[in-house]
Amino acid sequence: MAGGRGRPGSRRDVKASDAMIHLEHVSKRYGPVSVAEDIHLRIEAGEAYGLLGPNGAGKTTILRMVLGIERPDTGVVSVLGETPRRSGWAAKRRIGVVGEHQHLYEGLTPREYLRFFAELYGVERPTVRVDAVIDEYGIGSYADRPVRSLSHGMRQKLILARAIAHDPDLLILDEPITGLDARSVRDIRDTLLGLRKAGKTLLLCSHVLSEVERTSTRVGILHRGRMLAEGTLEELTGLFDEERELHVELAQAVDAAWLSAVRGVEGVIGAESEGRDLVCRIRAQGDVRPAVSRALVGAGATVVEMGLRRLSLEEAYLTLTDQVLEGAEKRVGR
Amino acid sequence: MRWGLGLTRAAYAIGRQELGSVLTSPMPYVWLSAALALAVFVLDSHLDTIDGLGLGVYADPLIYPIALAGLILGLYLALSASTTITREREAGTLEVLFWTPTSDADLVLGKVLANVVVAAVLAAAVTALLILGALVTGVASRGDLPLAALALLGFLAAMAALGLLLSALAKRVRAAVVILTGIVVLFLSLRVAATVLAALPPEQLSGPMLLLRDGLLVVSAAAGVASPVQHFVWALEALQAQDLSAYLKAGGASIFGLGVSVGLSVLALKLRGVRP
Numbered sequence: 001m002a003g004g005r006g007r008p009g010s011r012r013d014v015k016a017s018d019a020m021i022h023l024e025h026v027s028k029r030y031g032p033v034s035v036a037e038d039i040h041l042r043i044e045a046g047e048a049y050g051l052l053g054p055n056g057a058g059k060t061t062i063l064r065m066v067l068g069i070e071r072p073d074t075g076v077v078s079v080l081g082e083t084p085r086r087s088g089w090a091a092k093r094r095i096g097v098v099g100e101h102q103h104l105y106e107g108l109t110p111r112e113y114l115r116f117f118a119e120l121y122g123v124e125r126p127t128v129r130v131d132a133v134i135d136e137y138g139i140g141s142y143a144d145r146p147v148r149s150l151s152h153g154m155r156q157k158l159i160l161a162r163a164i165a166h167d168p169d170l171l172i173l174d175e176p177i178t179g180l181d182a183r184s185v186r187d188i189r190d191t192l193l194g195l196r197k198a199g200k201t202l203l204l205c206s207h208v209l210s211e212v213e214r215t216s217t218r219v220g221i222l223h224r225g226r227m228l229a230e231g232t233l234e235e236l237t238g239l240f241d242e243e244r245e246l247h248v249e250l251a252q253a254v255d256a257a258w259l260s261a262v263r264g265v266e267g268v269i270g271a272e273s274e275g276r277d278l279v280c281r282i283r284a285q286g287d288v289r290p291a292v293s294r295a296l297v298g299a300g301a302t303v304v305e306m307g308l309r310r311l312s313l314e315e316a317y318l319t320l321t322d323q324v325l326e327g328a329e330k331r332v333g334r
Numbered sequence: 335m336r337w338g339l340g341l342t343r344a345a346y347a348i349g350r351q352e353l354g355s356v357l358t359s360p361m362p363y364v365w366l367s368a369a370l371a372l373a374v375f376v377l378d379s380h381l382d383t384i385d386g387l388g389l390g391v392y393a394d395p396l397i398y399p400i401a402l403a404g405l406i407l408g409l410y411l412a413l414s415a416s417t418t419i420t421r422e423r424e425a426g427t428l429e430v431l432f433w434t435p436t437s438d439a440d441l442v443l444g445k446v447l448a449n450v451v452v453a454a455v456l457a458a459a460v461t462a463l464l465i466l467g468a469l470v471t472g473v474a475s476r477g478d479l480p481l482a483a484l485a486l487l488g489f490l491a492a493m494a495a496l497g498l499l500l501s502a503l504a505k506r507v508r509a510a511v512v513i514l515t516g517i518v519v520l521f522l523s524l525r526v527a528a529t530v531l532a533a534l535p536p537e538q539l540s541g542p543m544l545l546l547r548d549g550l551l552v553v554s555a556a557a558g559v560a561s562p563v564q565h566f567v568w569a570l571e572a573l574q575a576q577d578l579s580a581y582l583k584a585g586g587a588s589i590f591g592l593g594v595s596v597g598l599s600v601l602a603l604k605l606r607g608v609r610p
Binding site for chain 1: 343344346347348351355358425426427429430431432433434435436437438439440604607608
């Protein structure tokens with residue numbers, strides 16, 4: 001797992017040319033409020049990176065720095081091997097963005113809107129490309145209606161189409177599914193998974209844990225401007241599981257003798273049963289499954305299925321943020 | 335990618351989008367109707383004079399109608415342009431534009447381009463009406479109308495560029511409109527005060543009043559040099575005096591003012607940024 005914290009004051013060279021996005025010791029304040037504190041982030045080509053955090057954690061600020069809209073107070077931001085600039089930065093042709101809010105031109109139709117942005121991105125033969133995107137993303141039925149008459153889901157689909165129409169290598173999404181119905185969420189998730197499969201690099205910011213869990217290969221947990229942890233889903237969920245749960249399904253209702261047989265296995269801390277289900281609390285170190293299986297079979301039980309349950313991303317996230325809150329409370333002497 | 339006139343494809347796209355937005359709103363037509371009504375009223379009053387006296391002598395009877403219609407339309411274009419960037423800033427669409435490779439210059443040039451086209455349409459409408467009026471009523475023009483129309487176009491474009499500068503500077507639409515109104519009121523107050531004081535005989539003015547008059551005349555003259563309205567007035571006066579050289583100077587001042595406003599708008603946008 002990569003460490004989330006940079007080393008303050010260190011002068012390491014930023015070798016960013018091979019990374020799609022690279023932030024090194026980046027900090028940003030708005031007046032007295034620190035919105036990003038010594039952030040270190042590196043996203044390689046083809047990665048789907050989820051930036052997870054509650055509202056106000058600093059996710060949008062990081063995205064704005066990545067796009068050159070904001071400049072960091074300290075630290076280095078590199079995107080596609082260059083320092084981002086707000087105005088006239090040609091590398092933006094390789095970046096697609098879905099923002100947190102739906103800022104659209106209400107008087108235009110989706111077709112006009114997509115064509116306008118295709119031209120801004122310098123797409124060759126924009127009309128042909130826009131027609132293709134309209135077909136591809138199922139916008140045809142409302143492509144010639146004014147944007148102001150579209151539902152929230154239709155508008156979000158249009159924004160996603162705008163972000164993808166110029167075939168970017170890097171797609172940045174800020175809360176892309178907020179406020180959407182289940183069908184729209186599924187459509188957008190399918191699109192993102194398709195893009196991931198196509199080798200595009202994704203940076204997804206969200207406070208919806210399940211969404212980050214489903215679409216991202218690596219996750220950073222951001223809280224109050226600080227990167228609390230970063231790693232693959234496995235690494236993050238494995239951070240706190242000193243104990244795990246072993247779920248065992250038996251062919252018959254659990255017998256008391258089987259329970260005591262399991263409790264006697266080295267590494268098993270405790271065991272509970274309900275009907276044919278047996279739940280063992282086990283230590284994370286070592287694999288106790290063969291020993292538990294042998295103990296049960298030896299006591300006359302028939303094992304149907306056995307599986308380890310680790311912490312979900314949500315549990316890991318809540319544990320991490322709780323630790324931060326506890327630390328803050330300790331510091332103020334509560 | 336650069337297209338003709340040094341403009342990028344992005345600037346053209348922004349210009350076309352802006353033009354569509356302006357031309358599909360009712361405001362230009364409302365203001366044009368008011369300007370044309372005023373022009374017709376002035377032309378009609380000329381005819382009334384001719385009817386009453388049997389004769390009317392004007393350097394060019396179409397200059398006053400075009401001047402008054404121009405002032406109305408100039409005010410409209412400045413107001414309209416003063417909200418164009420601030421409106422996008424407030425709505426959040428300005429930031430979205432800068433998620434693309436668009437530059438500050440692309441944005442400003444695109445908006446200016448659209449406003450110049452609107453100015454050309456408005457100037458053409460006023461000119462066409464006056465030509466029609468001259469044909470119908472038989473009011474004779476000395477033939478200055480094409481040059482007056484060109485001066486009108488330059489004035490309207492310069493007013494739009496001035497509005498755009500305020501739009502790039504202001505955070506909010508309301509602030510832009512208030513600043514523009516303040517500039518117009520200040521300019522008019524200066525002109526009126528300077529004219530009134532200049533008309534008074536020096537023996538009626540005490541020492542401090544003389545000082546105030548001289549100060550106001552200097553400030554008013556300085557403001558006039560930078561004012562598109564003054565350049566327009568100079569151009570029309572030059573036409574009435576049949577002074578082509580003065581006309582070209584006034585036109586040059588108008589174009590120079592437009593260029594300065596555009597340059598400052600790019601700088602203001604760079605400094606002000608995209609957030610309200």
